[in-house]
Amino acid sequence: MVSTEQKTFHCELIGPMGKLLDCRTGSVVFPAHDGQVGVLVDHMPMLGQLGLGIMKVAQLPAESSETASSTAYLEFFIDGGFALVAENSVTVIAYSVLALHGVTSEAVQSLLDKTAKNLASPRLSPAQRTHENERMRTLRSIKDSLTS
Numbered sequence: 001m002v003s004t005e006q007k008t009f010h011c012e013l014i015g016p017m018g019k020l021l022d023c024r025t026g027s028v029v030f031p032a033h034d035g036q037v038g039v040l041v042d043h044m045p046m047l048g049q050l051g052l053g054i055m056k057v058a059q060l061p062a063e064s065s066e067t068a069s070s071t072a073y074l075e076f077f078i079d080g081g082f083a084l085v086a087e088n089s090v091t092v093i094a095y096s097v098l099a100l101h102g103v104t105s106e107a108v109q110s111l112l113d114k115t116a117k118n119l120a121s122p123r124l125s126p127a128q129r130t131h132e133n134e135r136m137r138t139l140r141s142i143k144d145s146l147t148s
Contacts, residue, residue, distance in 0.1 A: 007041040009088035011057055013076060015097035021057065021074065028090050030055040030083055043085050050081040050094060052134055075100040077142060079135060100142065108143040115139060 011028050013021035028039045031053025037046075056073040080095035098111065118124070119132045 006060065008060065009039075009041050009043075009090065012089070012091045013055070013057075013097065014091070014093045016095070020076070020097060020099055023057070024060060025057050026060065026071075027058040028056070030090075030092055031078055032083070037083070039085055039090050041088060043088075045086040046084075048083045048085075050078055050083055050092070052079045052131065052138060054078070054100070054138075055092065077138065103142075103146070105143055105146045108139055108146065112136065112139050112143065 006026065008024040008026050011021060011023055011025045012019065026041070030037055030039075030048075031051045033049040033051040035051075036053070037048060055076045055078045057076075059072045059074060061071070076094075077098040077100060078092070078094045078096070081093045081097075083093075084091045098107070115132055115136045119129065119136065124132065
């Protein structure tokens with residue numbers, strides 16, 4: 001017998017300016033420092049260090065308005081922080097976060113300008129320079145997707 005009950009869990013995203021997301025979802029993918037982590041219901045407990053990249057949170061389909069093949073996602077640009085997965089809950093605390101839904105290319109350009117300014121600093125360590133270059137590449141990719 002197949003259960004029609006939706007298997008969901010709680011997801012929370014907190015950034016420097018406060019809570020950006022507090023919802024129920026069926027899946028979350030976030031950028032860990034060593035690769036992407038996907039979370040589904042009943043995931044094993046874990047605490048992870050966040051890296052740089054895109055966090056995707058599956059939106060629950062409205063009653064019979066969407067099919068499983070057309071799942072929509074909320075997307076966020078994440079740069080550092082921590083993620084806690086425990087007891088069917090994901091809490092992401094990010095050092096830097098930008099909600100990508102409705103973001104303007106001007107907002108992304110502002111982040112690109114700030115990153116370029118950081119890259120111009122002669123005081124960056126090789127690891128910091130690598131991080132800023134990766135941040136620049138990711139932000140350019142986001143901006144390109146906005147203009148296409």
